[in-house]
Amino acid sequence: MTQQIRFLTRNPFKIATAQLAMQPFGIEILPLQLDIPEIQADSNAEIARHGAIIAAQQAGNPVMREDHGFYLHAFPGWPGPYMAHTERTIPPDDLLRLVENKGRIGYFEMALAYATPDGEVMEYSFQLPTKITDSIRPGGKDFGWDSIISLENDPRALSEYP
Numbered sequence: 001m002t003q004q005i006r007f008l009t010r011n012p013f014k015i016a017t018a019q020l021a022m023q024p025f026g027i028e029i030l031p032l033q034l035d036i037p038e039i040q041a042d043s044n045a046e047i048a049r050h051g052a053i054i055a056a057q058q059a060g061n062p063v064m065r066e067d068h069g070f071y072l073h074a075f076p077g078w079p080g081p082y083m084a085h086t087e088r089t090i091p092p093d094d095l096l097r098l099v100e101n102k103g104r105i106g107y108f109e110m111a112l113a114y115a116t117p118d119g120e121v122m123e124y125s126f127q128l129p130t131k132i133t134d135s136i137r138p139g140g141k142d143f144g145w146d147s148i149i150s151l152e153n154d155p156r157a158l159s160e161y162p
Contacts, residue, residue: 002026002027002028003027003028004027004028004029004030005027005028005062005063005064005114006030006032006061006062006063006064007029007030007031007063007066008033008034008036008051008052008063008065009032009065009066010033014066015029018064018066032055032059032063034055034058034059036051036054036055036058038051039051040081040082041081042080043080043081043111044067044068044069044080044110044111045067045111045113045123045125047067047111048067048111048112048123049065049113051067052064052065052113052114052115053113053115053119056116056117057117059117060117062114062115062116062117063114063115064113064115065112065115066110066112067081067110067111068108068109068110068111069081069083069108070106070107070108070109070130070145070149071106071107071108071109072099072102072103072104072105072132073105073106074099074102074103074104074106080109083145087145091144092144092147092148093136095132095145095148096132096134096135096148099132104131104132104133104134105129105130105131105152106129106130106131106149107127107128107130108127108128109125109126109127109128110125110126110127110128111123111125112124112125128151129151130151130152131149131150131151132148132149132150133148133149133150133157136148137150137157137159137160138157138159138160146159
């Protein structure tokens, strides 16, 4: 029998990624769309946990919620879970100037929370090392910060991936 997990997101890419990751384990991912306000917090884990708990209570089923952020070591805690807002307000060329004489090393933090309707919560998070490139890469400004962020040991920016 296939286990089903509801995934609180409206993002089809997140659903497809989760389905690909969970399929080998016989777990079916079901999209769950609820209007749950996203809290503002300094921790991706706290944001994921809050959403998963509220969604599980409302849905009456176990729910998982993911939240992620991008962090630069030169600016501890920034932009973190505020990446979407920061990326909208600071274009790639301005970020390149900001880190020009600072460290370009950082990481993506992904946090996943799984909550049951009775309040049990399991959390998982990991960090993916990254760096800021020294110039805007192919894909240009239409790709936002993806045109200047690369994985730690890869010269390509995220905008250059297929």
